[in-house]
Amino acid sequence: MRHERRAGDGTWLPPIDPPSKIIAVHLSYRSRCVEYQMERIPEVPSYFMKPTSSLSAHEAPVARPRGCRFLNYEGEFAVVIGRRAIGVAIEEALDYVRGYTLVNDFGIHDFRHADRGSMLRVKGQDGFGPMGPALVDAGDVDPNDLTLRTLV
Numbered sequence: 001m002r003h004e005r006r007a008g009d010g011t012w013l014p015p016i017d018p019p020s021k022i023i024a025v026h027l028s029y030r031s032r033c034v035e036y037q038m039e040r041i042p043e044v045p046s047y048f049m050k051p052t053s054s055l056s057a058h059e060a061p062v063a064r065p066r067g068c069r070f071l072n073y074e075g076e077f078a079v080v081i082g083r084r085a086i087g088v089a090i091e092e093a094l095d096y097v098r099g100y101t102l103v104n105d106f107g108i109h110d111f112r113h114a115d116r117g118s119m120l121r122v123k124g125q126d127g128f129g130p131m132g133p134a135l136v137d138a139g140d141v142d143p144n145d146l147t148l149r150t151l152v
Contacts, residue, residue, distance in 0.1 A: 012058040015101050015135040016080055022050040024076075024105070024123070048119040050129065055103075058132035062106050065125060070109035075150025077143070078103045080135060097138040104130045104150060 026046040033041050056062075064071050082098025106128040111121045123129075 012060070012133055014055055014057050015132045018052045018055065019080075020052075022052060022054070022129075024048050024050055024119070026119070048123075050119075051124050053126045054124050054129045056127040056130050058130055060127060060130050062104075062127055062130065065108060068108050068110060072107045072109045073150065073152050074105045074107070075148050076103045076105045077101075077146060077148060078131065079143070082138075094138070094143075097143075099135045099137045100141055100143065100146075101132055101135045102148070104152070106130075 024047065026048055030041060033039075062071075078101045080098045080101060081096050083096055085093075085096040088096060105123060106125070107119070107123045108121065108125065115121055
C-alpha cells in the first residue's frame with residue numbers, strides 16, 4: 001500500500017537538530033558591501049552569534065515584534081558542520097562540513113545602528129531564522145556554484 005502526503009498536509013521541522021551554536025558571518029557578500037557603499041569586502045570577516053532559539057522551521061510564521069518599524073529579511077546559505085572543529089586548517093575546513101541548507105535571516109533594523117554590530121537584538125529574536133526545508137549533503141553540491149533567490 002502506498003501512502004502519499006502533500007507538503008501542505010503537515011508541519012515542516014528544521015532539517016537539523018538544534019545546533020550548539022550559530023555563528024553568522026557579517027558582510028560576506030559583495031552585494032551587501034555595495035548596498036552599504038563599501039569599496040570592497042573586508043579582508044578579515046567579522047562574526048556574530050545568534051541564539052539557537054532564533055531558528056524555526058521552513059514556512060514557519062515570523063511574528064513582527066510590537067513596535068518594530070523595520071523588519072528585514074535576508075536569504076542565506078547555512079553551512080552545517082558535522083563534527084567538532086577546533087583549530088582546523090583552512091585546507092581541511094570543507095572536510096568538516098556535513099551539508100548545506102537555507103535560512104531566512106530576519107532582523108529588526110530599528111536597532112541596527114544603536115547596537116553597533118552586536119546583532120543580538122537585531123537578529124536574535126525567537127523564530128527569526130526559518131530553516132530548510134532540507135539539508136543537502138556536502139558531497140552533493142559545489143558551495144562555490146550556488147545561486148540564492150529569496151521569496152517572502
